[in-house]
Amino acid sequence: MTKVITYGTFDLLHEGHYRLLxxxxxxxxxxxxxxxxxxxxxxxxxxxVVDSLVTRIENVKKTGFAxxxxxxxxxxxxxxxxxxxxxxxxxxxxxxxxVFDYLQDxxxxxxxxRTKNISSTMLREQNSPIHRVGIIGTGRIAERFIPEAKxxxxxxxxxxxNPHRESAERFARKxxxxxxxxxxxxxxxIDLVYIASPHETHYGYIKAALEHGKHVLxxxxxxxxxxxxxxxxxxxxxxxxxxxxxxxTAYCPGxxxxxxxxxxxTIGSIRNVEACFTKLEQTGRRELTDRAYGGSFTExxxxxxxxxxxxxxxxxxDIRFDSICDEKGLDLFTxxxxxxxxxxxxATCGLGVKSEGRLLVAGTKGYIVAEAPWxxxxxxxxxxxxxxxxEKYSETFLGDGLRYEISDFLSLINxxxxxxxxxxxxxxxxxxxxxxxxxxxxxxxxxxxxxxxQTEV
Ligand code: C2G
Numbered sequence: 344m345t346k347v348i349t350y351g352t353f354d355l356l357h358e359g360h361y362r363l364l365x366x367x368x369x370x371x372x373x374x375x376x377x378x379x380x381x382x383x384x385x386x387x388x389x390x391x392v393v394d395s396l397v398t399r400i401e402n403v404k405k406t407g408f409a410x411x412x413x414x415x416x417x418x419x420x421x422x423x424x425x426x427x428x429x430x431x432x433x434x435x436x437x438x439x440x441x442v443f444d445y446l447q448d449x450x451x452x453x454x455x456x457r458t459k460n461i462s463s464t465m466l467r468e469q470n471s472p473i474h475r476v477g478i479i480g481t482g483r484i485a486e487r488f489i490p491e492a493k494x495x496x497x498x499x500x501x502x503x504x505n506p507h508r509e510s511a512e513r514f515a516r517k518x519x520x521x522x523x524x525x526x527x528x529x530x531x532x533i534d535l536v537y538i539a540s541p542h543e544t545h546y547g548y549i550k551a552a553l554e555h556g557k558h559v560l561x562x563x564x565x566x567x568x569x570x571x572x573x574x575x576x577x578x579x580x581x582x583x584x585x586x587x588x589x590x591x592t593a594y595c596p597g598x599x600x601x602x603x604x605x606x607x608x609t610i611g612s613i614r615n616v617e618a619c620f621t622k623l624e625q626t627g628r629r630e631l632t633d634r635a636y637g638g639s640f641t642e643x644x645x646x647x648x649x650x651x652x653x654x655x656x657x658x659x660x661d662i663r664f665d666s667i668c669d670e671k672g673l674d675l676f677t678x679x680x681x682x683x684x685x686x687x688x689x690a691t692c693g694l695g696v697k698s699e700g701r702l703l704v705a706g707t708k709g710y711i712v713a714e715a716p717w718x719x720x721x722x723x724x725x726x727x728x729x730x731x732x733x734e735k736y737s738e739t740f741l742g743d744g745l746r747y748e749i750s751d752f753l754s755l756i757n758x759x760x761x762x763x764x765x766x767x768x769x770x771x772x773x774x775x776x777x778x779x780x781x782x783x784x785x786x787x788x789x790x791x792x793x794x795x796x797q798t799e800v
Contacts, residue, residue: 345371347432348424350415352379354392354496356402357465357473359436359458366455367434368408375428376403377415387418388741390750391496393471402466425449437519438493457519461499463534474753475501477523477533477557479548480540481514484562488537489518491745497753504529530555535756537589538562541629542636546571549586553578558585560752563645564778565771567636572775576768585755587748588774590645593653593766594748597720597738601702601713602653602764604736609725611707614686616654618647618702620718621676621693630694631673638674639694640666640781645774646718647690648679650702653764655683657773664781667696672789677781719744 349367353360353376368374378400384392394402396414403409413424425433425446433446434453446452463472476498478485485503492500502521505511515522523529535558538548546566552559553575565588566572579586592598605613620643624630630642661682666674675695681688691698700715702723713723725734751765 344373345431346373346375346429347371347434348375348377348421348428348430349434350377350379350421351435352384352389352392352496353399353403354394355466355469355471355473356399356406357499358461359499360403361406361465362458363434363436363455364403364406364408370432370434370453373410374408375411375413375424375430376409377413377420377424378403379415383416383418387494388746389494389496390746391753393497421446422449459519459521460501460532471497471757472534474498474535474558474756475533477501477529477536478503478520479505479536479538479552480562481505481510482539482541485514485537485539487743488539488745488749489520491743492537492749494742494746495749495753498535498749501533502529526551530557533557535560535752541633542567542641546575549575550578553582553584553586556582556584558752558756560587560589560748563588563590564641564774566775567641567778567782569772569776569779572772576772585752586768587752587755588645588766588771589745589748589752590649590766591744591748592646592649592718592720593764594751595720595740595744596747597722597740599764600736600738601704601711601720601723602650604725605654605704605706605711610704610709610711612685613654613704613706615705616651616686616688616703617691617705618650618689618717619691619698619700620646620715621691621696621698621700623697624694631669631675634671634673636782638666638668638677638785639692640664640674640677640679641778642694643692644677644679644690644778644781647692648774648777649766649770650704651681651688651690652770652773654704655681655686655688657770657776659683659688662777662780664784666785666788668785668788669695672785674785679777679781 347367347370400412430450432451436457437454438457440454443452489500492498500520502523503511503514504523508524511522536552538561545561549559630637659681663680665678667676668674676693679690702713702717704711709727711725719740721740722737
């Protein structure tokens with residue numbers, strides 16, 4: 344008798360799970376299915392699991408393919424189970440290719456092809472359907488999205504759209520999803536859109552996605568003009584769709600904890616915020632070659648402006664941008680100085696100048712400091728006048744962190760979720776306004792640069 348084992352969460356059971364179990368059963372005579380516990384899913388960083396363990400076991404049972412169902416509680420359990428149940432074949436979907444090769448010392452390992460097309464609801468009684476995601480853009484950020492989305496239960500990446508067929512196909516092959524060059528077919532196959540195309544294309548794509556009735560998660564900077572942001576949010580509201588700007592820091596638990604402490608009065612009234620994020624970029628990259636929309640502020644400004652907007656709001660009295668630019672007029676380093684009625688702030692970012700990346704929030708009783716990479720907030724300290732008194736805070740930041748924003752996006756779509764510290768629409772509009780002011784100034788400065796032959800503006 345050939346004994347087969349497979350494992351999974353099997354949340355909101357869908358065709359992908361069903362087909363996997365069917366083919367797993369066909370590999371042998373006896374199929375054991377391991378269903379993960381809530382605690383194990385939490386430990387491996389899976390968010391948003393909706394169904395209870397009991398419901399998930401029931402759903403696996405209903406498929407009729409499992410001869411035996413066991414519970415998976417920890418990371419090392421697979422080897423023990425394979426020995427204990429004298430397993431011949433371990434199988435799992437091809438989205439895990441390579442990960443379980445180490446089990447080859449104990450049994451045969453078979454990766455079954457992942458199911459690319461799933462419908463939004465498989466079980467009729469299911470209240471929460473699976474949201475099928477379509478990605479627009481095939482660049483580096485889009486690459487990061489897929490493994491992170493896999494760790495958010497309730498979403499399935501269905502396909503990618505890129506008007507350049509070859510890019511779409513290359514990307515789709517790598518991630519085992521569908522490639523679309525026909526935009527209508529793309530929209531027919533999905534429920535929500537993740538936009539990770541070049542900045543200046545966001546506005547057009549968001550508009551079209553909303554017109555097709557899709558919820559939108561768009562990478563920062565969402566748009567580069569205030570009026571565009573206002574128009575898009577109004578359109579989303581009118582169509583009862585969710586439009587969300589993806590600045591990953593804004594959705595991660597450590598940053599929320601930091602904001603909570605800053606707003607609690609522990610450090611008194613906040614008077615100064617300083618945020619810095621620099622990342623030396625290779626020459627030749629779009630960020631340093633795109634004269635119209637590249638540069639450090641469009642690339643990193645959203646991160647450094649985020650704590651300023653969160654702590655002081657969007658109604659500044661004065662804003663000033665100072666940049667160091669390259670010979671093409673692209674900013675390699677930008678410092679934004681803001682004055683508010685009760686405080687001051689500086690937000691600094693760089694692609695061609697390295698500095699100490701830190702977030703400092705100074706108040707009348709103490710200060711909070713988070714060192715780089717504070718934008719993936721996992722640790723910060725609170726200091727007071729007495730140098731011996733230091734409070735230390737840690738929080739998990741899992742993987743690349745996109746899972747938090749995807750999870751929050753789903754919460755918004757499902758009409759729930761704690762919105763205390765996430766990015767608000769008003770802040771997102773405020774950011775678009777800053778991008779607009781910055782780019783207007785840069786155009787003027789660049790013209791002057793070329794007129795005067797200067798390199799610094
Ligand atoms: N699957 C699939 N096609 C999809 C979605 C999922 O073939 N469109 C497969 C997965 O590859 C996995 C199984 O269905 O083999 C269960 O998927 P999940 O419930 O998402 O569980 P997962 O996180 O993949 O658990 O120990 C846990 C296992 O290692 C994998």
